[in-house]
Amino acid sequence: MLAMNRSEMEKLAKSLRAGRVSLPDFIDQIAQMATPEPAAKTAPLQGASLDLDRSGRCGFPEVVYGEGKSAETILEIFQRQQEAGQSCMATRIDAEKGAAIVAKLDGATYNPVGRTVRLGSAGQPSQGKVGLITAGSSDLPVAEEARETLLWMNVDVTTIHDVGVAGPHRLPERIGELADCDAVIVVAGMEGALPSVVGGYLACPVIATPTSVGYGASFGGVAALLGMLNSCASNVTVVNIDAGFRAAYNAGIIATRRRR
Numbered sequence: 001m002l003a004m005n006r007s008e009m010e011k012l013a014k015s016l017r018a019g020r021v022s023l024p025d026f027i028d029q030i031a032q033m034a035t036p037e038p039a040a041k042t043a044p045l046q047g048a049s050l051d052l053d054r055s056g057r058c059g060f061p062e063v064v065y066g067e068g069k070s071a072e073t074i075l076e077i078f079q080r081q082q083e084a085g086q087s088c089m090a091t092r093i094d095a096e097k098g099a100a101i102v103a104k105l106d107g108a109t110y111n112p113v114g115r116t117v118r119l120g121s122a123g124q125p126s127q128g129k130v131g132l133i134t135a136g137s138s139d140l141p142v143a144e145e146a147r148e149t150l151l152w153m154n155v156d157v158t159t160i161h162d163v164g165v166a167g168p169h170r171l172p173e174r175i176g177e178l179a180d181c182d183a184v185i186v187v188a189g190m191e192g193a194l195p196s197v198v199g200g201y202l203a204c205p206v207i208a209t210p211t212s213v214g215y216g217a218s219f220g221g222v223a224a225l226l227g228m229l230n231s232c233a234s235n236v237t238v239v240n241i242d243a244g245f246r247a248a249y250n251a252g253i254i255a256t257r258r259r260r
Contacts, residue, residue, distance in 0.1 A: 128255025199233025
């Protein structure tokens with residue numbers, strides 16, 4: 001709905017004709033009148049306050065962190081986002097909660113490995129390309145969270161699994177598949193050495209993602225995190241332990257902005 005009305009426009013036109021308003025001021029005021037009334041930026045819901053302006057400020061809608069939220073709360077958030085014409089995504093969703101959400105929303109998909117629910121996609125198709133590498137199959141839950149996030153962001157994903165440093169010959173055999181990527185995510189646990197190796201092969205940002213995979217001295221991923229923070233490869237940056245969503249979101253922003 002426009003903020004202008006006929007009466008205000010007539011008064012302004014008469015003021016222009018009478019010389020009480022200059023032509024530049026007349027144009028500015030007409031433009032201001034024609035500006036659409038701002039839509040609601042926040043939707044107060046039961047137990048949540050939904051940020052409906054996130055996509056306008058940050059490029060993508062708000063993503064729901066699912067732990068501690070009921071299926072009913074997440075459904076209410078998704079339904080409100082759909083009404084606003086936004087796509088939906090939630091992370092850290094267990095199987096029971098995922099089944100309840102998918103049963104209520106046509107087109108929603110649940111990834112039981114990555115523990116994500118996705119409905120629709122944000123932005124235009126094929127907004128860049130991101131590589132996704134795992135050191136081992138134990139890192140798949142974090143990698144799948146990242147992959148689902150990138151698909152939701154409409155970013156193409158090239159995946160290479162199980163190429164950790166225990167078998168160093170496996171990575172060079174496939175590194176060429178990542179040559180045209182805008183960014184590459186490397187998911188690894190144990191000592192967290194793989195991102196440094198990958199960084200030495202590529203001319204793009206490498207987002208190291210430590211996982212909590214490893215024996216006792218790995219300290220739940222702290223050893224991998226510290227190893228990645230101390231990487232000698234200059235193009236490696238690091239996110240938090242098991243933060244597949246965070247790695248993918250940042251990689252997706254890099255890819256999207258570069259392709260623009």
